[in-house]
Every structure is written in C-alpha cells, then in structure tokens.
Amino acid sequence: MSRITAHxxxxxxxxxxxxxxxxxxxxxxxxxxxxxVTVTATVNAAITISLSKSSAPFGTTLEPGGTDxxxxxxxxxxxxxxxxxxxxYVWKADGSGMTVTVQSNKTWNGTIAASENSGTSxxxxxxxxxxxxxSTAPTSYAEAAAETAFTTSAAAWQTNHAKGRxxxxxxxxxxxxxxxxxxxxxxxxTYQVSQ
Numbered sequence: 001m002s003r004i005t006a007h008x009x010x011x012x013x014x015x016x017x018x019x020x021x022x023x024x025x026x027x028x029x030x031x032x033x034x035x036x037v038t039v040t041a042t043v044n045a046a047i048t049i050s051l052s053k054s055s056a057p058f059g060t061t062l063e064p065g066g067t068d069x070x071x072x073x074x075x076x077x078x079x080x081x082x083x084x085x086x087x088x089y090v091w092k093a094d095g096s097g098m099t100v101t102v103q104s105n106k107t108w109n110g111t112i113a114a115s116e117n118s119g120t121s122x123x124x125x126x127x128x129x130x131x132x133x134x135s136t137a138p139t140s141y142a143e144a145a146a147e148t149a150f151t152t153s154a155a156a157w158q159t160n161h162a163k164g165r166x167x168x169x170x171x172x173x174x175x176x177x178x179x180x181x182x183x184x185x186x187x188x189x190t191y192q193v194s195q
Contacts, residue, residue: 043105045105045106045195046103046104046105047102047103047104047105047106047108047193047194047195048102048103048104049100049101049102049191049193050100050101051098051099051100051101051191052093052094052098052099052100052101053073053093053094053098056073056091056093056098056172056189057071057072057073057091058071058075058089058091058174058185059071059075059089062077062087062089062174062176063086063087063176064086064087064176064177064178064180065079065086065087066078066079066086066087069089071091073091073092073093073094074091074092074093074094074095075089075090075091075092076089076090076092077089077090078090078138078139078140078141078143078144079141080141080142084177084178084179085141085177085178086175086176086177086178086180087141087175087176087177088138088141088144088145088173088174088175088176089173089174089176090137090138090144090171090172090173090174091171091172091173091174092137092171096169097135097137097169097170097171098169098170098171098172099167099168099169099170100167100168100169100170100191101165101166101167101168102158102161102165102166102168102193103164103165104161104163104164104193104195105163106163106195107160107161107162107163107195108158108161108163108193108194108195109156109158109159109160109161109193109194109195110156110157110158110161110191110192110193110194111154111155111156111157111191111192111193112133112150112154112155112157112189112190112191112192113150113151113152113153113154113155113189113190113192114126114131114150114151114152114187114188114189114190115152115187115188115189115190116152116187117130117185117186117187118186118187119183119184119185119186120183120184121180121181121182121183121184121185122181122183123179123180123181124174124175124176124180124181124183124185126149126150126151126152126187127152129149129175130174130175130180130185131149131150131172131173131174131175131185131187132144132145132147132148132149132150132172132173132174132175133147133148133150133170133171133172133173134147134148134170134171134173135168135169135170135171136169136171137171138171138173144173144175145173145175147173150187150189154190154192157191158193172189
C-alpha cells in the first residue's frame with residue numbers, strides 16, 4: 001500500500017508539472033503598446049537694435065580755437081592751423097564710444113542717416129560734411145576729417161552681416177572751423193536695420 005501511495009504522489013507531481021508546462025506553453029505572447037507626440041513650432045524672423053546712448057551732447061562751449069567742451073560726456077578736440085581749419089570735436093560717449101547692438105536670426109543690412117542741421121549755424125550743415133562717424137576714435141584733426149560723413153539719405157553701414165548678436169562702436173566728430181558760422185547745431189541720427 002505504501003508503494004501505491006508513493007506512485008500516486010509521483011504521478012500527482014508529474015500531473016501538476018505537466019499542467020504547469022501546458023499552461024506556460026499556451027500562455028499569450030508578450031504585448032507592446034506605444035504612443036506618439038507630434039511636435040510643431042514656427043520660429044519667426046526677428047531683429048532688434050539698441051543704442052547705448054540716445055543723445056550726443058557735444059557741449060555749449062565749442063569754438064574753432066579748441067576750447068574744451070563742457071559736455072557731461074567725454075568730448076575731446078583736435079586743432080589744425082591749415083587755412084581756415086579750426087577744431088574737430090570728437091564725442092566718445094562715456095569714453096569708449098557709443099555701442100549699437102543688433103540681434104538678428106537672419107543675415108541683415110544696416111543704414112544710417114542724419115537729418116539736416118536745424119540749429120542756427122547756417123554753415124554747419126550735414127551736406128557740407130560737418131558731422132562724421134567712425135568705429136575707432138580719431139587722434140588728430142586730419143583723422144577726424146577723413147571719417148565717413150553723415151548724409152541726409154540713408155547710407156549703408158553694414159551689408160549682409162551674419163546672423164546672431166553683434167555690437168558696433170561709433171564715435172562722432174563735429175567740425176568747428178574758422179569759416180563756420182557761430183550758432184547751434186542739432187541733427188538726429190537714425191540707424192535702421194533690416195533682414
């Protein structure tokens with residue numbers, strides 16, 4: 001009787017193992033699922049310009065002989081004794097020039113223009129080249145006189161400039177010669193940038 005019981009135990013164990021194996025063999029295959037996200041965006045063309053100064057006060061004490069300027073900004077003067085030449089006053093903003101910063105995500109172009117003198121000195125005109133600009137500070141009358149003269153119509157100062165952020169330095173030079181009429185000078189300089 002003990003042998004029969006032992007065989008029955010083995011048979012029962014085999015039956016259980018067979019049942020488990022059968023279940024495992026017929027189990028469903030592993031399943032997978034997925035989801036998707038579609039990401040969309042539109043990046044617009046953008047361009048900005050900022051100037052470190054909004055005014056360029058040369059002062060109220062200028063004269064052909066080169067009297068120092070009383071401007072609160074840094075203004076230096078250079079004299080020449082040739083013919084009727086007097087002084088060029090150079091506006092350096094806070095000492096290192098005015099900074100024009102442009103940010104653009106496309107290639108860009110820049111123009112610059114100055115309105116005609118609305119002050120009382122009739123000979124100190126933009127048309128005569130009285131106001132000039134450069135990216136480096138001049139160190140003599142001759143250097144100031146050789147800078148680019150402002151014009152009343154827009155003139156290019158940057159062409160096909162690479163995209164990104166860029167800073168540009170400007171120094172302004174104002175001519176005060178012996179044959180220039182006394183009085184005031186006032187002009188508005190306009191920077192324009194476009195993509």
